[in-house]
Amino acid sequence: MPKKDIKPVTIKVRPMETKTEIDERGAFQRQPNRFTTPFGDGEGELKAQPGKYRLFWARGCHWSNRASIVRELLGLEDVISVNQVGHTEDPERREFGWEFAYNDDLKDPETGAEYLAEFYYRADPEYTGRSTVPALVDLDTYEVANNDYHRLTNYFETAFKPYHKEGAPNLYPEALRQSIDDLNDNVLFPFINNGVYRMMFAQSIVAYDEAFDDFFTTLDVLEERLKTNRFLFGDYVTDSDVRFFVTLARFDTHYYRNLGPIKKRISEYPNIWGYARDLYAIPAFRHNTYFHDIARGWDTKKEKLFVDYNSRFADDIDFDAIWSQPQKRKYLSKTPDKKFLVD
Structure with missing residues (x-):
């Protein structure tokens, strides 16, 4: 009370x-x-x-x-x-x-x-x-x-x-902390996590184009990185993977509505898309991702002539089924049945 x-x-x-x-x-x-x-x-x-x-x-x-x-x-x-x-x-x-x-x-x-x-x-x-x-x-x-x-x-x-619970994952191992901080602070934050907001809130086309280029160029770099790495730092999920995932979960479901023509959907990046689904299969990721709330339409009454896509269809989309499609990412790992480093 x-x-x-x-x-x-x-x-x-x-x-x-x-x-x-x-x-x-x-x-x-x-x-x-x-x-x-x-x-x-x-x-x-x-x-x-x-x-x-x-x-x-x-x-x-x-x-x-x-x-x-x-x-x-x-x-x-x-x-x-x-x-x-x-x-x-x-x-x-x-x-x-x-x-x-x-x-x-x-x-x-x-x-x-x-x-x-x-x-x-x-x-x-x-x-x-x-x-x-x-x-x-x-x-x-x-x-x-x-x-x-x-x-x-x-x-x-x-x-x-x-x-922490017994057997909790080590998401921030000491040997990787400097590298994790560098990726989080100098790549994921400015170009990915905040990159989408830089596009959505830009009030000049120059600022928009700059953010657009930063975002999609960085996705290309991370797509290549995930070609041989199961997760951003190899075989195990780290703090950086959580930060990347939450933006990926929102791009095709929500962010795209506030942008102009986009270069690609997340689902068009084979490695990133498989990686995102690999993370979504983890219960803590799934439990804390509310796709229908993220994708909720802006005009639920549907009284206007032109109604946004999400208002018309988001409630009918089975996001869980889409994000639960099989992927073969585990074969990139030396420990395919383990996603976490445990102390």
Whole structure:
């Protein structure tokens, strides 16, 4: 039940990316994360403790989806509680950003909050950015403790390691950490994960074309890499694979609607498409991928002459069957029946 002594907080209307995060070239410049105190044993760092934190994420948001996947892969379900945010159909409520749309009374049952923004403004009343997911909230204060999507999964993999389930996969092995960080920070983030948003939010054709070239050139590079590697770093799933997967799961189902003519669908990259399905076969990936929510149409009433493809057909598409089609990726591995490195 919500704590009685937590004071209510005043929240503000959500800023719009295309108004506040566009530079003079018309290019999208994603807002920096506000709450980035790391987890660790040092002075001033956050401490990993069972039951202290609650993860909020959204089905459509790949930045937060990867945290929910890693939480389940590592067996942290009883250590870090979770709830999902979304949007109701009420336009006045939507102005305040993510809300607890999946709860019957539109309130988070643990904290009593109606909007994700409450945790942001309680932590910083002068906060001016968007209230984003993932958000890891301190249940003692009902304040955002960390919203650093760049590093949150790494903290789950390291700081929370004493609480991992028995036989949990090592997604961030020490011998590969520098290489994983390099791929995550210098390739996947700028060109793939954020690359699709750079295309979708671009306000000039120059900025759009630049993001388009970055995205598809990088896909070509990764397609070649996956020709001989089962996963991005060889035989075993790592943190990088989670980050790549969440964008792949959304491209053909959602992102394409906000782009102009695309070079290729993900399903037209033989190695990447097989790789994505290999990951989807893992329960934690499947459980945390809500294709029908990702693909939900914009005009469910279908009263207009021209209605977008997803509004007409997405509910009838068996995404699970498509993504469960057989693939032969395991033969690229020296341990074909094992997808994880276990300490």
